[in-house]
Amino acid sequence: MSDYSFCQNSEDEKQLTWKPIQKHVKLETVIGNVTEIASESPEGSVGNYIVMDCPDWVIVIAEDKDEFLMVKQWRHGTQSLSIEFPGGVIDPGESSLEGALRELREETGCFPKTIVKLRELSPNPALFSNKVHFYYATELSQQGCQDLDEDEFLNYMRISKNEVLENMGKPPFIHGLMSSALLAYIQYKKNS
Template sequence: MSEKNLEWKVTAEKELLKTPVFTVKETTSLSPDGQEGHYIVTDAPDWVIVIPEIGGNFLMVKQWRHAHDGLSIEFPGGVVNKDEEPEIAANRELEEETGHKAGKLTYLGSANPNPALMENRVHFFAAEDLQRTGDQNLDEDEYVDFLQIPIGEVYTKIGGEEYPHALMMAALLKYTVYKRMGAK
């Protein structure tokens, strides 16, 4: 079957919910053979995830995740602001959440967090040659600790109770490919 025979065409969109974090829309689409379907789509800003390495450890953050109803250890990251380049957002988030800057920041690529429901992308960056710049500069509603964790421990525990965030697994995969293919 050709790709053309798999494509759907959006014929209408209706906003169902607008929040400060995302917008939920209902799209009406036509299937390749003309059948109409209604689908829920979430529109959100792009995100960045930064994988900072320092002396055989990853520099990670620990924060409360409300949907998880618990603490989560993650790589630093956050929202790409409107009209902001992902690289700028990556540097900003790293410094805000950890008080560190990267001497070398390498773009590892991007992915769609869930193409069945979401329109945005997450951008991955490796951060090396870290320098401490000062204290965290968290948003008003952020409560985040940062810690160094041995790289091997993260590989062992990723996806478990302490490291439940699926996008962190994707970030770790991108980092692993980067390291195996030869960091530049």
């Protein structure tokens, strides 16, 4: 017999839904704001929770024959280099598609003839308020050089799809959102 004092499964989402009461920005940063949210639980108790309010992000899986176009850059959180699909923050007033095209061009100098939105998801709904948008780009043409932001230092490279598929999740392919993007790509390819 279980020692659990509470076991419940219900279709009623009201039993799961919290009600935000008050928001207070604790810290403004260049990547987003740290916000404290006072929320009332379904049972009426109140708790304070920290959320990062960030702009939406975009990630572009750029495919050229049997290779992906990827970037290698330093990540301050892990203090290590990471190989990733091109991407970044969507600028104010920019659509996710415009952001995807801009980020691909800025980081690689390439432009796609075809680009398809795969999906969008929450990068970490417990801590972040934003969404990340995944795009799949093909028929790439080189239309210039990198045009990086002032604090952006990265190299772009072509890596075989097999190498990426075999190594995603292992150093230096450590960024969790890249695994999510790759899964969206695999699902798209399976269904197309």
